[in-house]
Amino acid sequence: MTTSSFFHRFAARLSPERIAVTLATILFFLLILCPLIGLSFDLVQAYMTGSADITSPLVLTPRRTGLLAASVGLAAAVAGSGLLIGILFISALFRLPGKLRYGILLMLLALAGIPPYIHALTWSEAIHGAHLIVPGLPATGWLVSFWVELMALLPLSAFLSWLAFASLDIRLVDAGRLVRSDIVVLWRIILPMAAPALGAAFGFVFLLCCTDYSVPSLFGADVYALDIFAQFSASNSAAEAVLYAVPLLLVTFLVMVASRAGIRTLAQTPGWIPARSATLPEFPGWFRVLQAGSTVLVAVQILVLFSGLFLAFESPNVFFASILMAQEELAYSLLTAVLVILISLPLALAAAQELKRPGFRGAAAWLIVLVPLAVPAPLIGIGMITMGNLPFFSAFYPALIMPAMVSVIKFSPFAAIILFVQMRFIDPLLFDAATVFAKSRFDAWTRIHLPLFAPGLVVSAGILASLTLAELGATLIVSPPGHATITMRIYNYLHYGSSSDVAGLCLMVTVLTLGVSSGTILLLWRVSRGSGIRGDLP
Amino acid sequence: MIELNEISKTFDTYRVVDRVSLTIPDHARIALLGPSGSGKTTLLRLIAGLEKPDTGTITMDGRLMSSPGTMVPPSERSIGFVFQNGALWPHMTVAENIRFALGDLAFGEQQLRTRSLLERMGIFTLSARYPDQISGGEARRVALARALAPRPSTLLFDEPLTSLDRTLREDLLLLILESVRETGSRMLYVTHDEYEAERIDGTIIRFENGTICHDGF
Structure with a gap:
């Protein structure tokens, strides 16, 4: 190859589009690794200068060992029980007519976006009410934390169970139903085939539970993630906090790596939306009792959520007064959510292309994209502060947008995975046709690429907004003095405030979250023409 | 004898099977020939009990199997598909795929029957392999063995030779016909290939737009 032809080919590959995608991809992966990079710098610096005690945080005292075991046990119990109830509930749901079934699934999805601390409030009210009937019922502690966390994550667990079932090739289920009863087909065909996806769902719920402290801390259960925050508050040393977090990180990374293959398989499953059984499954009586039990639990969760908020709601005046009182926090939260969407979507769109790659590069991208899921929320906040305090970055430390940055780090990977899934529904020939027929690159992007990506972008935006509104663990650490999000305000009120103010704000956040979810679903319905999705939705 | 009486099935607003009446006598060999999307597969699924008819009835040997108000589960219809x-189930080996269809038999008998079917299909050496470790032609032999395993009274074939090369198709078609002859089951073979339909050497029924347009009986 001559030098000129090499440069010619190199220049030909350097299209503005390719440069933009490459830069956005690099930025995405750097950004989600930012907290870990910051923490690593601090750790090396502490080791070199001897400025922090880096040996004692590594010693696993009996208290820490017990705390770790209890935290991991809590997360495993919540994920396992949630999935079991979810599987039973979804298997019962398959008896319902298609439109009703999809309606319930969409409702579960909308409920999954409601922040856990709102469930904590409503369950707290319910437990206080139950005291009138059963006086000795515990109101705090590990058991109550388990129950509230389980119920808070139940809509998500049930929805993930449906995804796992829906990922199956229905012909393989039909082939089983021809020769064996439905219960045998469930045990021997459906569950083993759905096992990787169910495993991934278990890992996902486990990680959500293990890395967050908001619910247990409200019920007096001191989980390991909260202890990391406490360690940082006491020592003000990021290095000590990260070393303190190592045992939990080992567990969460192990679970994340184990779940990675399942999540990737689930995302690559050919047709998870249209899966359905044409004739109703017939299960034995004992199994139908279990299904009924799971349905009652899901119904109780929905009932407790809305009745709790309704009963705590004193009057419209109190409601509007609590909103007025928190209008600054509300504005800051909404602004943060918009910023997260604006930053995350272009980066996630570029990163989704990387997730499509086969071989080592694709595998590495999948591993990195799941890293934020395995890092406890306080550590993400601490890592970002440390990064911002590094000499090079401290000059332009973006204090006001730090809550947005931690949400981008935590949640933009979800957007990348959703966009990856959506891209698989698009025929690549449509892009080739756009290259041939569009007047310009801009024309191709605005009139072909973006409309085709629109369903994935809409869903991602909705999920990013819901999750950002609910984020607490990292935001609490990075929020600049004098600025708080609505979630921070509610969390503080849950400890110290009056119940009517808390209820008013929680009701507002619930309405906001359900509004975002409903808006997303409606918008998705409008923009999904020709994307391969619309025809499969009710 | 299987009797389909005025069977209809509609998906959304599209009537896929439209008032089909058909009698399949014992030991009959029928090829259901028609273009893609004509409703042939849906008709097979209705007979198998994998779809519920909107109107009409299906009876097998005098027993009502399907109607808008009655559905006998697929596993109780003595059907091989x-x-x-x-x-094939990806988490089971070739032998396990066949054995699963023999649920009522004792384990020893299951082993014997599986072995004899594997030998009959010429795939005994593949018994411990998983579906992703065998070729497309071998997978069809396993599927045939699985369908034959419970000695069903009716065998349904839904374009079983799709995407195979000519030699393989010919070999498998011979194997299918020999197997059906040996078992004495009735056979309903769906295809869009005229040559395959003629090779069945039985009755050819032409199916278009959800209805029978030529009854070969």
């Missing part, structure tokens, strides 16, 4: 591309 060979799906397009095999539909």
Whole structure:
């Protein structure tokens, strides 16, 4: 190859589009690794200068060992029980007519976006009410934390169970139903085939539970993630906090790596939306009792959520007064959510292309994209502060947008995975046709690429907004003095405030979250023409 | 004898099977020939009990199997089904795929029957392999063995030779015909290939737009 032809080919590959995608991809992966990079710098610096005690945080005292075991046990119990109830509930749901079934699934999805601390409030009210009937019922502690966390994550667990079932090739289920009863087909065909996806769902719920402290801390259960925050508050040393977090990180990374293959398989499953059984499954009586039990639990969760908020709601005046009182926090939260969407979507769109790659590069991208899921929320906040305090970055430390940055780090990977899934529904020939027929690159992007990506972008935006509104663990650490999000305000009120103010704000956040979810679903319905999705939705 | 009486099935607003009446006598060999999307597969699925009819009835040997108000589960219809591309369970070995269809038999008998079917299909050496470790032609042989395993009174074939090369198709078609002859089951073979339909050497029924347009009886 001559030098000129090499440069010619190199220049030909350097299209503005390719440069933009490459830069956005690099930025995405750097950004989600930012907290870990910051923490690593601090750790090396502490080791070199001897400025922090880096040996004692590594010693696993009996208290820490017990705390770790209890935290991991809590997360495993919540994920396992949630999935079991979810599987039973979804298997019962398959008896319902298609439109009703999809309606319930969409409702579960909308409920999954409601922040856990709102469930904590409503369950707290319910437990206080139950005291009138059963006086000795515990109101705090590990058991109550388990129950509230389980119920808070139940809509998500049930929805993930449906995804796992829906990922199956229905012909393989039909082939089983021809020769064996439905219960045998469930045990021997459906569950083993759905096992990787169910495993991934278990890992996902486990990680959500293990890395967050908001619910247990409200019920007096001191989980390991909260202890990391406490360690940082006491020592003000990021290095000590990260070393303190190592045992939990080992567990969460192990679970994340184990779940990675399942999540990737689930995302690559050919047709998870249209899966359905044409004739109703017939299960034995004992199994139908279990299904009924799971349905009652899901119904109780929905009932407790809305009745709790309704009963705590004193009057419209109190409601509007609590909103007025928190209008600054509300504005800051909404602004943060918009910023997260604006930053995350272009980066996630570029990163989704990387997730499509086969071989080592694709595998590495999948591993990195799941890293934020395995890092406890306080550590993400601490890592970002440390990064911002590094000499090079401290000059332009973006204090006001730090809550947005931690949400981008935590949640933009979800957007990348959703966009990856959506891209698989698009025929690549449509892009080739756009290259041939569009007047310009801009024309191709605005009139072909973006409309085709629109369903994935809409869903991602909705999920990013819901999750950002609910984020607490990292935001609490990075929020600049004098600025708080609505979630921070509610969390503080849950400890110290009056119940009517808390209820008013929680009701507002619930309405906001359900509004975002409903808006997303409606918008998705409008923009999904020709994307391969619309025809499969009710 | 299987009797379909005024069977209809509609998906959304599209009537896929439209008031089909058909009698399939014992030991009959029928090829259901028609273009893609004509409703042939849906008709097979209705007979198998994988779809519920909107109108009409299906009876098998005098017993009502399907109607808008009655559905006998697929596993109680004594039906063997060979799906397009095999539909083998990926988490089971070849032998386990066949053994699963022999649920009522004692384990020893299951082993014996599985072995004899594997030998009959010429795939005994593959018994411990998983579906992703065998070829497309081998997968169809496993699917045929699985369909034959419970000695069903009716064998349904849904374009079982799709995407195979000519030599393989010929070999498998011979194997299918020999197997059906040996078992004495009635056979309903769905295809869009005129040559395959003629090779069945039985009755050819032409199916278009959800209805029978030529009854070969």
